[in-house]
Amino acid sequence: MAEASVKPTPLLKDELDIVIPTIRNLDFLEMWRPFFEQYHLIIVQDGDPSKTIKVPEGFDYELYNRNDINRILGPKASCISFKDSACRCFGYMVSKKKYIFTIDDDCFVAKDPSNKDINALEQHIKNLLSPATPHFFNTLYDPYREGADFVRGYPFSLREGVPTAVSHGLWLNIPDYDAPTQLVKPRERNSRYVDAVLTIPKGTLFPMCGMNLAFNRELIGPAMYFGLMGDGQPIGRYDDMWAGWCVKVICDHLGWGVKTGLPYIWHSKASNPFVNLKKEYKGIFWQEDLIPFFQSVVLPKDCTTVQKCYVELSKLVKEKLGPIDPYFVKLSESMVTWIEAWDELNPGGPAQKLRARYEYTSPFISSFPLNSEVGLRSDRRRKASF
Amino acid sequence: MAEASVKPTPLLKDELDIVIPTIRNLDFLEMWRPFFEQYHLIIVQDGDPSKTIKVPEGFDYELYNRNDINRILGPKASCISFKDSACRCFGYMVSKKKYIFTIDDDCFVAKDPSNKDINALEQHIKNLLSPATPHFFNTLYDPYREGADFVRGYPFSLREGVPTAVSHGLWLNIPDYDAPTQLVKPRERNSRYVDAVLTIPKGTLFPMCGMNLAFNRELIGPAMYFGLMGDGQPIGRYDDMWAGWCVKVICDHLGWGVKTGLPYIWHSKASNPFVNLKKEYKGIFWQEDLIPFFQSVVLPKDCTTVQKCYVELSKLVKEKLGPIDPYFVKLSESMVTWIEAWDELNPGGPAQKLRARYEYTSPFISSFPLNSEVGLRSDRRRKASF
Numbered sequence: 001m002a003e004a005s006v007k008p009t010p011l012l013k014d015e016l017d018i019v020i021p022t023i024r025n026l027d028f029l030e031m032w033r034p035f036f037e038q039y040h041l042i043i044v045q046d047g048d049p050s051k052t053i054k055v056p057e058g059f060d061y062e063l064y065n066r067n068d069i070n071r072i073l074g075p076k077a078s079c080i081s082f083k084d085s086a087c088r089c090f091g092y093m094v095s096k097k098k099y100i101f102t103i104d105d106d107c108f109v110a111k112d113p114s115n116k117d118i119n120a121l122e123q124h125i126k127n128l129l130s131p132a133t134p135h136f137f138n139t140l141y142d143p144y145r146e147g148a149d150f151v152r153g154y155p156f157s158l159r160e161g162v163p164t165a166v167s168h169g170l171w172l173n174i175p176d177y178d179a180p181t182q183l184v185k186p187r188e189r190n191s192r193y194v195d196a197v198l199t200i201p202k203g204t205l206f207p208m209c210g211m212n213l214a215f216n217r218e219l220i221g222p223a224m225y226f227g228l229m230g231d232g233q234p235i236g237r238y239d240d241m242w243a244g245w246c247v248k249v250i251c252d253h254l255g256w257g258v259k260t261g262l263p264y265i266w267h268s269k270a271s272n273p274f275v276n277l278k279k280e281y282k283g284i285f286w287q288e289d290l291i292p293f294f295q296s297v298v299l300p301k302d303c304t305t306v307q308k309c310y311v312e313l314s315k316l317v318k319e320k321l322g323p324i325d326p327y328f329v330k331l332s333e334s335m336v337t338w339i340e341a342w343d344e345l346n347p348g349g350p351a352q353k354l355r356a357r358y359e360y361t362s363p364f365i366s367s368f369p370l371n372s373e374v375g376l377r378s379d380r381r382r383k384a385s386f
Numbered sequence: 387m388a389e390a391s392v393k394p395t396p397l398l399k400d401e402l403d404i405v406i407p408t409i410r411n412l413d414f415l416e417m418w419r420p421f422f423e424q425y426h427l428i429i430v431q432d433g434d435p436s437k438t439i440k441v442p443e444g445f446d447y448e449l450y451n452r453n454d455i456n457r458i459l460g461p462k463a464s465c466i467s468f469k470d471s472a473c474r475c476f477g478y479m480v481s482k483k484k485y486i487f488t489i490d491d492d493c494f495v496a497k498d499p500s501n502k503d504i505n506a507l508e509q510h511i512k513n514l515l516s517p518a519t520p521h522f523f524n525t526l527y528d529p530y531r532e533g534a535d536f537v538r539g540y541p542f543s544l545r546e547g548v549p550t551a552v553s554h555g556l557w558l559n560i561p562d563y564d565a566p567t568q569l570v571k572p573r574e575r576n577s578r579y580v581d582a583v584l585t586i587p588k589g590t591l592f593p594m595c596g597m598n599l600a601f602n603r604e605l606i607g608p609a610m611y612f613g614l615m616g617d618g619q620p621i622g623r624y625d626d627m628w629a630g631w632c633v634k635v636i637c638d639h640l641g642w643g644v645k646t647g648l649p650y651i652w653h654s655k656a657s658n659p660f661v662n663l664k665k666e667y668k669g670i671f672w673q674e675d676l677i678p679f680f681q682s683v684v685l686p687k688d689c690t691t692v693q694k695c696y697v698e699l700s701k702l703v704k705e706k707l708g709p710i711d712p713y714f715v716k717l718s719e720s721m722v723t724w725i726e727a728w729d730e731l732n733p734g735g736p737a738q739k740l741r742a743r744y745e746y747t748s749p750f751i752s753s754f755p756l757n758s759e760v761g762l763r764s765d766r767r768r769k770a771s772f
Contacts, residue, residue, distance in 0.1 A: 113499070136677065137592035139554065139646050140561060140576065147578060149571065152564040153593030153627040155677050156670065168525065175526060178538040185535065190526065192533060196580040201590035206523035207539030241539040260525050284542065291522065291541050 010038050011125045016099040018121070019091035023047045025054040028105050033058070035109070035119050039101075042091040044069075047083055064090060076344075079337040084230025086239030088210065092217060092224050093342055099128060100221070101214040103265065110172045110266040113193050123263035124167045124214035127197055131161025132257020134202040141196040141261075165220040165256040166247060169212035170194075171267040176209045178237075178284070179277035182270060197261040202252045205294055208244025212265045215247075221346075222306040223250045225338045227331060234327050236279030241287070245294040250309045253299045286324060293320055307339050314339075396424050397511045402485040404507070405477035409433045411440040414491050419444070421495070421505050425487075428477040430455075433469055450476060462730075465723040470616025472625030474596065478603060478610050479728055485514060486607070487600040489651065496558045496652040499579050509649035510553045510600035513583055517547025518643020520588040527647075528583040551606040551642040552633060555598035556580075557653040562595045564623075564670070565663035568656060583647035588638045591680055594630020598651045601633075607732075608692040609636045611724045613717055620713050622665030627673070631680040636695045639685045672710060679706055693725050700725075 018036055020026065021044045029036065033056070041061035045053050049065035069090055070077045080090045085104065092100055101121050110118045130144040135158050143150045143159070150159050175190040200206050215224060223246050226239035251258050297316060303309040314335035321328035404422055406412065407430045415422065419442070427447035431439050435451035455476055456463045466476045471490065478486055487507055496504045516530040521544050529536045529545070536545050561576040586592050601610060609632050612625035637644050683702060689695040700721035707714035 137586050137590050137646075139556060139592060139595070141580060147574065147576065149561070149563060149567055149574065151593050152562050152567075152595065152623065153630070153673065154564075155673050156566075157674050158677075170525060175535070176538050177535060178540075180542075181535055181538075188533065188535065190533065192581055194527060194580060194582045195578055196582060200523055201587050203589045204523050204587035206525060207537050209525070209538065237538065244539070260523075287539065287541050288543050291544075 007038070010035075011122060011129075012099055013038050015097050016040075016101060016121075016125070017042050017091070017095040017097045019044065019088055019095070019100055019102040020105060021046055021085045021088035021091070021102075022053060022105045023051075024105065026056065026105060027054075028108060029056050029059060031109050034117075035121050039121070040097075042095055044087050044091045046085065046087050062094075064094065072345075073341050076337050076341040079225075079228070079334040079341060081226065081229045081233070081239065082231040084233075084236050084239060085210065086226035086229040086236075089224055089226040089239075089243070089338075092221055093338075093345055095217060096346075098216065098218045099125070099214065100217045100224075102210060103213075104211045104267075106268050107171070107211055108266040108268055110264040112264075113195075118263050118265075120169060120212060120263035120265050121214075123197075124169060127167035127259045127262070128164050128214055128216055130164065132164040132199040132259055133158065133161050134199050134252070134257045135162075137201060138198075141198045142259075145197065162255050162257050163216070163219060164199075164259055165216050165251050166208075166258040167197075167214040168206075168208055168244075168258065168260040169214070169263045169265060170261065171209075171211060172264045174267040174270045176207075176211065176267070179273045179280050180284070182273035182276065186270075186273070193264065194261065197259050200248070200258045200260055205245055205248055205291060206258070206260065208240050208247065210240030210243070211267065212263070213240070219256055220247055220251060220306060222339060222342045223247045223310050225310075225335060228327075228334050234325070235283045235286075237276060238280070238283040238287070241283075245290065246310065246313060249294055249297050249299070249313065250306060253303065253309055254306070282325075289324055290321065307343065310339055311336060393424065396421075397508060397515075398485055399424050401483055402426075402487060402507075402511070403428050403477070403481040403483045405430065405474055405481070405486055405488040406491060407432055407471045407474035407477070407488075408439060408491045409437075410491065412442065412491060413440075414494060415442050415445060417495050418489075420503075421507050425507070426483075428481055430473050430477045432471065432473050448480075450480065458731075459727050462723050462727040465611075465614070465720040465727060467612065467615045467619070467625065468617040470619075470622050470625060471596065472612035472615040475610060475612040475625075475629070475724075478607055479724075479731055481603060482732075484602065484604045485511070485600065486603045486610075488596060489599075490597045490653075492654045493557070493597055494652040494654055496650040498650075499581075504649050504651075506555060506598060506649035506651050507600075509583075510555060513553035513645045513648075514550050514600060514602055516550065518550040518585040518645055519544065519547050520585050520638070520643045521548075523587060524584075528585075528645075531583065548641050548643050549602070549605060550585075550645055551602050551637050552594070552644040553583075553600040554592075554594055554630075554644065554646040555600070555649045555651060556647065557595075557597060558650045560653040560656045562593075562597065562653070565659045565666050566670070568659035568662065572656075572659070579650065580647065583645050586634070586644045586646055591631055591634055591677060592644070592646065594626050594633065596626030596629070597653065598649070599626070605642055606633055606637060606692060608725060608728045609633045609696050611696075611721060614713075614720050620711070621669045621672075623662060624666070624669040624673070627669075631676065632696065632699060635680055635683050635685070635699065636692055639689065639695055640692070668711075675710055676707065679703075693729065696725055697722060 018039050019042045023046050043061055043063040045065040049067045069080050081087050101124055112118050139151050140148050173189055224243055227242040229236045229239045299309050303312050314332045318329055318332035404425050405428045409432050429447055429449040431451040435453045455466050467473050498504050525537050526534050559575055610629055613628040615622045615625045685695050685698055689698050700718045704715055704718035
């Protein structure tokens with residue numbers, strides 16, 4: 001206890017949950033201990049619920065297996081994937097914190113070029129607490145970072161920025177490649193440390209990877225649904241991609257920012273490319289239609305909450321993607337179920353309240369305060385009381 | 387001669403001109419000698435034409451002063467700015483090469499993190515010869531770079547990329563800040579080497595700086611007009627910004643890419659912020675209207691050449707920006723004069739021919755060959771024969 005008392009309180013200690021989907025013992029947490037041990041973990045156990053997952057001593061956590069998910073959500077549990085890391089989004093739903101960081105259990109602490117351990121979580125928090133700049137590109141990258149600013153020619157009316165909803169981190173060592181690229185380049189490793197954080201411009205989609213990801217749950221949580229993957233579904237490995245496309249379209253609509261770049265984690269092992277190909281191959285075809293679909297989505301003006309946007313998006317998915325495969329009809333229905341379950345577990349959702357308080361006007365006359373000022377509700381420490 | 391014969395021929399030696407606007411002796415070229423000496427230089431002398439500009443021995447160059455510009459262009463010389471580095475675009479017009487690299491005379495060779503001199507020109511050429519990816523964001527930055535690729539979730543139909551029209555390089559030491567930022571942060575220096583090249587997404591504008599810039603003249607040359615600045619004009623220091631907005635809108639329309647990032651140069655001296663404020667202050671107001679204007683520009687489908695796009699844009703400038711200030715009416719007329727002068731000096735412009743040969747179809751079914759294959763006309767060595 002004496003030792004603990006001298007440790008500085010990390011940023012957002014009581015406002016952030018770390019969500020980890022897993023099927024194995026969480027030995028990887030040992031390496032993260034200095035950075036994670038003061039935070040609360042939400043562990044979503046995938047696969048056989050009778051298996052016991054060991055969590056190293058000293059971590060504060062709640063753990064949900066499939067039986068818990070079924071018990072808590074009842075028939076609505078159908079929207080949570082099984083035998084796929086997509087199940088992690090259940091953790092986003094049961095959290096009551098303002099921020100989420102999610103990480104895979106094969107991700108370790110990376111080192112920066114000076115050989116110092118990278119505190120990935122701290123960098124994500126910095127990214128989330130500083131504004132984003134989706135309306136105009138800054139050539140010196142993040143203008144809010146120490147030693148940087150907006151360059152000549154950047155409109156002054158846009159320099160306040162907009163709230164940051166998502167911080168997408170990257171990976172050293174094993175890059176996040178699809179099965180065909182894995183097969184073609186089995187030995188490729190990412191060793192390039194790019195010292196930058198940047199906002200993905202409005203109107204631009206990106207491939208969001210769920211391996212090392214943080215977001216403002218109060219802002220965008222209800223759109224962070226990882227879809228239907230794995231057991232009983234025709235595809236896998238598109239869970240985070242699906243969430244990324246939906247989230248980006250909704251952030252663009254509501255005037256929020258998505259950042260990518262720092263922090264890096266060390267991705268330790270490449271998954272089996274043959275197994276991956278089997279999971280991915282339908283997605284590889286489908287994404288050729290999905291990307292143009294998401295690029296063309298226009299949400300109606302009266303969609304002023306994430307929930308409304310998401311339900312509207314589900315209708316468009318059914319209408320426009322349903323003809324491609326019945327899977328998308330099922331997915332669109334699950335999107336609605338997800339929102340219903342979210343609202344049930346999060347009554348009087350803060351996203352709605354926030355939205356009403358700070359109405360977004362235009363990209364050029366932003367009345368939105370900096371992200372760090374919004375949503376000052378005091379976080380309640382949540383017990384798994386379902 | 388014996389020494390020269392063992393030097394390896396640099397990339398695009400006979401297909402690229404280096405354009406330098408200046409008012410002083412070009413001693414700065416000494417530092418660039420290893421990288422520039424085998425290329426041809428086009429020097430555009432600004433200010434007093436009776437002054438003699440000294441160029442270090444051994445460089446192959448042609449030099450134009452104001453008298454030359456007036457003689458060559460006659461009444462159309464009115465479109466070329468005087469007493470402003472915007473005059474550099476005259477060099478783009480008289481070049482007959484496929485590629486242009488332009489650099490300011492206060493820019494020196496920077497060092498990379500391993501303390502090695504950066505061959506900025508070589509990096510620009512790499513950027514221009516490899517495709518760009520404006521239709522979808524790749525989180526590991528340039529996918530064509532050694533050690534990188536497209537990440538999971540990147541549509542396969544977009545992996546061929548599109549031709550790269552522009553390579554925008556960055557600056558270590560003195561960052562390219564506007565006068566207000568210079569005044570507020572007089573001591574800020576850029577020391578962050580970000581090891582990345584990325585494509586600015588379609589639909590996103592950026593502040594293009596002319597200090598360290600390369601482009602494919604055959605593709606986008608006629609749009610690289612640096613506007614009316616300096617002597618007799620109400621603003622300065624918006625020449626490159628103006629060109630950047632026009633170029634980006636036209637590249638987006640014609641399906642070409644714009645990259646930013648590497649290479650860095652060492653920007654040696656900050657210009658006087660008080661002088662800059664005087665030049666910039668109208669621009670600071672006007673850009674608040676210019677950005678929304680350029681963001682909303684839609685060019686008609688029948689604008690299939692850069693020239694057609696540019697003339698169309700000039701009409702929109704007159705119509706939409708003219709009401710802001712009579713300057714924009716004058717500027718729109720100069721845009722037309724510029725195109726007329728360009729076509730006079732570049733009869734049967736390659737941009738038109740190219741366009742006809744490789745018709746762009748859609749972002750998803752790109753029939754455009756890689757940039758390195760297009761425009762195979764043999765370059766004629768040009769003499770200043772006007």
